[in-house]
Amino acid sequence: MISLKDDNTVKGNVRALKYISFLFPDDANCEDAMVRKMVVPLHCSLNMLEGDTGCSIWPASLFLSEFILSFPDMFSSKTCFEVGSGVGLVGICLSHVKASKVILSDGDLSTLSNMKLNLKMNQMSTEDDEPVTSECLDSFDHAQIGGIRTEIDIISSPQVKCLHLPWECASESILQGLKPDIILGADVIYDPLCLPHLVRVLSILLDKTKSSSRLPGVGCGGAIGSSHDYSDGCGSHDVVAACNSAGYAGPTEHPMAYFSSVIRNANTFDHFLALVDKENLAITDLTGTLQPASLLPYMQSYDRLSMRLLKLSSK
Numbered sequence: 600m601i602s603l604k605d606d607n608t609v610k611g612n613v614r615a616l617k618y619i620s621f622l623f624p625d626d627a628n629c630e631d632a633m634v635r636k637m638v639v640p641l642h643c644s645l646n647m648l649e650g651d652t653g654c655s656i657w658p659a660s661l662f663l664s665e666f667i668l669s670f671p672d673m674f675s676s677k678t679c680f681e682v683g684s685g686v687g688l689v690g691i692c693l694s695h696v697k698a699s700k701v702i703l704s705d706g707d708l709s710t711l712s713n714m715k716l717n718l719k720m721n722q723m724s725t726e727d728d729e730p731v732t733s734e735c736l737d738s739f740d741h742a743q744i745g746g747i748r749t750e751i752d753i754i755s756s757p758q759v760k761c762l763h764l765p766w767e768c769a770s771e772s773i774l775q776g777l778k779p780d781i782i783l784g785a786d787v788i789y790d791p792l793c794l795p796h797l798v799r800v801l802s803i804l805l806d807k808t809k810s811s812s813r814l815p816g817v818g819c820g821g822a823i824g825s826s827h828d829y830s831d832g833c834g835s836h837d838v839v840a841a842c843n844s845a846g847y848a849g850p851t852e853h854p855m856a857y858f859s860s861v862i863r864n865a866n867t868f869d870h871f872l873a874l875v876d877k878e879n880l881a882i883t884d885l886t887g888t889l890q891p892a893s894l895l896p897y898m899q900s901y902d903r904l905s906m907r908l909l910k911l912s913s914k
């Protein structure tokens with residue numbers, strides 16, 4: 600890791616360039632198997648709260664990245680949209696597995712500019728902002744929630760777009776225009792004040808009637824009870840068995856959401872489940888069912904065991 604102290608150091612913000620190295624054993628059963636490596640350089644902050652947390656790399660995004668890289672067929676040729684994208688790692692992985700379109704978003708402007716820097720550094724997004732009409736006036740700031748903004752910023756590259764999208768003021772028409780096959784989110788279930796807005800966004804994006812995908816998506820998930828039937832899933836399987844036992848249904852035209860999360864506060868998580876239920880969304884815990892390969896063996900500070908993988912869809 601190379602530490603880059605910038606002018607913000609005096610304010611306590613220390614920037615670092617981190618290299619995330621994903622190692623792919625070509626054949627896990629063969630001892631002398633070749634190992635492929637994918638290295639993703641990322642600018643991030645060592646101050647966890649800079650950019651409303653979005654300039655740090657959170658373990659949930661490492662887990663979601665491992666998930667995407669472990670099950671590339673679920674994402675290739677799909678339109679993928681991420682909420683609360685932070686440093687942009689998930690988008691870089693989606694691009695790597697050849698998602699047909701990758702749209703990243705965040706409500707925080709400093710996070711968004713750091714994300715763009717990271718995309719550029721990974722040879723992805725270099726174009727200038729492309730303004731898009733929105734109802735959201737204020738840049739994301741919890742103190743300013745409720746304001747109206749006339750523009751949101753979109754940066755586009757051939758593959759990746761970055762969208763300034765605070766959940767509080769994401770209009771229905773903008774969300775419906777995105778038409779993702781797959782919605783993703785890593786470590787976005789933590790602030791009780793934001794959760795109703797996040798779930799509203801999800802509900803619009805997952806609405807089968809209004810937000811149906813242009814391309815067929817792939818569903819891989821288990822039987823769903825009510826959202827309060829939330830459970831830990833059913834143990835480890837290989838990929839095919841996991842998909843079969845989890846009810847892999849092949850192509851479907853309905854959008855799906857995959858969220859990775861650490862449950863820090865049970866009450867907050869229960870609040871999320873209650874909101875999901877109220878919006879008539881289905882939620883399944885895939886944690887034990889669809890385990891991603893361990894592609895970050897050297898990242899010792901990353902505790903995979905605390906991760907949850909959730910699938911959401913409309914009922």
Ligand SMILES: C[S@@+](CC[C@H](N)C(=O)[O-])C[C@H]1O[C@@H](n2cnc3c(N)ncnc32)[C@H](O)[C@@H]1O
Pocket residue numbers: 650651652653654655656657658659660661682683684685686705706707710739764765766767784785786787793796
């Ligand atoms: C804990 S960070 C996770 C970042 C990234 N997904 C990761 O796992 O590394 C939460 C992210 O959600 C964004 N966020 C929080 N509240 C938001 C809101 N109300 N609207 C849009 N984005 C929000 C933050 O700016 C931040 O990037």
